[in-house]
Amino acid sequence: MFRIGELAKQHGINADTLRFYEKHGLLAPSARSDNGYRVYSRDDAQRLAFILRAKAVGFSLGEITELLSIEVNKSQRVCSDVKDVVDDKLMKVSEKIAELERFRFSLQLLSDGCCGGSHSAEHCTILQALESCEPADFSQLAAETHADS
Amino acid sequence: MFRIGELAKQHGINADTLRFYEKHGLLAPSARSDNGYRVYSRDDAQRLAFILRAKAVGFSLGEITELLSIEVNKSQRVCSDVKDVVDDKLMKVSEKIAELERFRFSLQLLSDGCCGGSHSAEHCTILQALESCEPADFSQLAAETHADS
DNA sequence: GTTGACCTTGGAGTAGACTCTAAGGTTTAT
DNA sequence: ATAAACCTTAGAGTCTACTCCAAGGTCAAC
CATH class of the missing domain: 1.10.1660.10 (Multidrug-efflux Transporter Regulator; Chain: A; Domain 2)
Known part of the structure; x- marks a missing residue:
């Protein structure tokens, strides 16, 4: 108690x-x-x-509520009820990971393209990409690598 | 216009x-x-x-605000200002991915351990794991694979 | 008999990025 | 003349998972 x-x-x-x-x-x-x-x-x-x-x-708490409702009367529920919840979450998590990996890829391209040096940002490839690339396509940057300052 | x-x-x-x-x-x-x-x-x-x-x-919109403030007077800013923002974000994204991958790993173990069949959930390995495992350690499940119904 | 550490309740605040509502003004087409 | 489709504002609501606050009750120790 x-x-x-x-x-x-x-x-x-x-x-x-x-x-x-x-x-x-x-x-x-x-x-x-x-x-x-x-x-x-x-x-x-x-x-x-x-x-x-x-x-x-x-x-999430919502999903946990669902799990708990299965848990409390599990004698009336079957394995697939439980596994479905887990597999559903597994899919959501995998999708979120995939989205973040797309972000990471684009960010890495942006980062790799930039010298990161101490000269003016006027010709910074990152800003240029954000100003004028096709949305969400930064593959140009993969090719044009920029010498360090 | x-x-x-x-x-x-x-x-x-x-x-x-x-x-x-x-x-x-x-x-x-x-x-x-x-x-x-x-x-x-x-x-x-x-x-x-x-x-x-x-x-x-x-x-995020907050990060974009920062990028825009660099962009509008980029002649006064340098490449590293921009790259720092990108690299900072890259780190945050990578951390988030790592967290989600831990989730995915645990969820996969839970899923793999469960038959997903139509018999009672009373002995479901997923529920058992959530009821009694050491927190966040589901590696036991990796070993004990459970025959399908 | 008062200090301090606990507990109660209802309700507000936080972050992020919108999304919607109400109540009204403007423009365009029929 | 009027309906449809636009626009304005301030402000509230949504979602998630807390976290904090105020105002007050309870309990054990000194």
Whole structure:
């Protein structure tokens, strides 16, 4: 049996975060003490641990809500229900990675094309690219490498 | 000379977005017509194109503000000023990718460990992992592969 | 009997990038 | 004359995941 501050400290989070999770239906204390303080059971603590592990692998609170709803009556649910959630997230994460890798590629081209020296930026290839390239196509820069100052 | 709707349409964005950019100091029309309508010049349109290209390579509006401030008086600025912004962003993007790749790895382990079949989720390895693994360490799952239903 | 550390509530603020609404003015076409 | 399609403003709402605040109640120690 833990009070909010204890439970928070144990898990390295803020008590406000626990109140926030309660407000959003992720984790409610199973009891209140006479003075109105929240009282968390060992089960509550395990549910919190579940939430934090799910967060650690990238799930959003909305997705965690979905996972929890499967978890609480898992005898009525099947493996594919769970795996679908994971695979769905896996796809979203992969898409985000792909987008960021496109960014990284373009940024690398921009960076590679620029001397980074201390002469005037008037002919800086980075600015020129942003001023006049075809949107999101900086492949020109790949060819024209620019001597250092 | 373009009105807000025209310029927005040309660039495939919302007129509200242009007003938003104006409010946040990224792009103000260089004139107003007698009736108070915003009037964008060709230069304004080019500045918008700059903004959109920068967005396309992943820069946030705050970072674009910085790039624009370099761009407008580039004769006083040097190549390294520009390259620093790009390299800084490159690092941030790479860090974000690394985080997402950790997520992807963990999610893949979870997915691989689960049969995804139609039997009860009571012994689902994914739920078990989220219930009881060491936080953010799902490497156990790598070993124990689970036969399909 | 008061200090300090806890707890309660409702509600506001943060960041980022829009997006929408309300209430109204202008222009163009029919 | 009027409808449709534009434009104006200020301000609110959206999403995510907290984080902080004010005003007050509770409890243990000294």
